[in-house]
Amino acid sequence: MVFSNTLFIYLFLPLNLLIYFLVKDIKAKNITLLVFSLIFYSWGEPKWIILLLFTSIINYYAGIFIEKNKDTKESKKWLIYSIIINLCSLLIFKYTAFIFENINELFNLAIKIPDIPFPLGISFYTFHVISYTVDVYKGHVKAQKSYYKFLLYISLYPQLVAGPIVRYSQVEDEIDYRESSIDNINDGINRFIVGLGKKVLIANVAGKLVEQYMNSNLYDLTVVGAWLGIVMFTIQMYFDFSGYSDMAIGLGKIFGFKYLENFNYPYISKSATEFWRRWHISLGSFFRDYVYIPLGGNKKNMVTNLFIVWLLTGIWHGASWNFIVWGLYFGIIIYFEKKLILKILNRIPKIVSHIYLLTVVVIGWTIFYFTNLTDSIKYLKIMFGLSNNSIINTETKLEIVNNIFWIILALIGTTPIIPYIKRKILEKDREYILTILVVIINVMILILSTAMLIGDSYNPFLYFRF
Incomplete structure (x- = not known):
């Protein structure tokens, strides 16, 4: 089940909310969320x-044993x-086929490659539990003594299958005590609808153009068509x-529950270093706190540590x-930024x-998109005019003209212009105007998104495959 699904929006979520707010004590609310989370996760592949x-x-008992044997070899x-x-577990289910493919290629063997399905969300909940046991070991959090509460932390469906990566310390208190005030519920609904609009009205539309251009015959692709395709993928991602x-x-x-922000307008960045402080913040902070700093950070073997982190970042995204x-690629870019480029970027x-x-990011997304590196190189050559492909054709011109206003609105959405407008309205004591606008816009987004979900089968979440 996915959030941008009419079954979820109009049946699963309302039923969950109804039962959740009918029960009074926190234990009943937690059990309600736990049951609905397990149903949500098991919906497609039980x-x-x-x-x-x-x-x-495994990790529930590991946390208890680590704390019980604190400051001993047993704890470690x-x-x-x-x-x-x-x-x-992550290696077996996510990387087994990749390992066997490379063994066959390297040693010219024909070992049968195991067909192991990929469990939804394993990359995310594996990092949840690793952060938990490490934090218990370091004394940053107390081990959770109630199994059902620990299972709730792991399985809570808002963050289970595609993040953000939520650390136990961020929700430890809220598991036992939290308030669902009218303001929080209102803010939550607004945030959910905005996310739904981003997904259905922008990402899905961009995704169709991505498939049209980036999955086409590269020999027939024009230079402008190649740029249109990768810009659409940049928007879609x-x-x-x-x-x-x-x-x-x-x-x-x-x-x-108050989850931390996971994106902060990354495309307004002026360096790759800044970009990765704004993009997928929970993943970047995980590798910083649980890999980079323990290895020595900037103080000891900085270059080695940097490349280990970026190697792991790449591997985490896919086999x-x-x-x-x-x-x-990003590890090399950030290394050179730290050594030289950042000084130049601050002056120009x-x-x-x-x-x-943006050039660095677009090249990066091209590498990211094509699992075949040869296709990545071919595509980049077309983009930068290093092939014999034509500059533009009539089809591409019409596609740009037909979508120009949507493209402009999508690009505006990658910037903090809308929050800026909101602040200006509030500064002029026109909160009632903002309230009316938010209601009208939310209703429009919900209606348009519903119409598109009903009339269109194209509705993938890219990060579900990671």
Whole structure:
């Protein structure tokens, strides 16, 4: 089940809210959320609920044993056991086929490649439990003594299958005590609808253009068509994932959980370093706090630490060489920024540094998109006029003309212009105007999104495959 689904919007969520707000005490509310979360996760493939329960049981007891044996070798041993089990689980289900493919290629073998399905959300909830056991070991949080509360933390459906990566310390108190005030519910609903609009009205539309141009025969693709395709993918990636994060944060707020922001207008950045402080913030902070800093951070073996983090970032996104190259690509860019480029970027006009960043990102998304690196190189050659492909054709001209206003609105949506307008309205004590506008816009988004969901089968979430 996905958030941008009429079944979820008009049946699952209303039923969940009805029961949740009918019951009074926090235990009943937690059990309600737990039951609905397990139903949500098991809706498409019920068998993977077993893996989720196994992971939760292992890490629940690991947390207890780590705390019980605090400051002893046993504590560290249990931490290592839990991390190994979690990473092995991720390795088996996500990377087995990739490993066998490369063994066959390297040694010219014909080993049968196991067909192991990919459990939904495993990349995210694995990082949830790793952050939990590490934080218990470091004494940052107390081990959760109630299994059902721990399972609720792992399985809570707003953040279960595609993030953000929520640390136990962020919701520890809210599991036992939280308030769903009218203001929080109102803010949560608004945030959810905005995320729904991002996903359905922008990401899905962009996705169709991406398939039209980036999945086409590269020999027939024009230079402008190649740029249109990758710009659409750049738009799709942002609105797809930030839209999901908005919906997750909104749902969390309705139920009284305050999830941290996961995106902060990354495309307005002026360097790759800044971009990755604004994009998928929960993943970046996870690698910073649980990999980069423990390895020594900037103080010891900085270069090695940096490349380990970016290698892992690439691997985390998928079992394919293009993701590894994509991760190392950004690792190299950020290394050179730290050594030299940032000093230059701080001196040159902001518009130039911004163009630099967008160029870096667009090249990165091209590597990210094509699992075949040869296709990435071909596509980049077309983009930069290094092939014999024509500049533009009539079809591409018509596509741009037909979508120009939508493209402009989508590009505006990647900037903080709308929050700026909201602040200006509030500064002039016109809150009632803002309230009316928000209601009207939300109703329009909901109606248009519903119409598109009913009339169109194209509705993938890109980050579900990670």
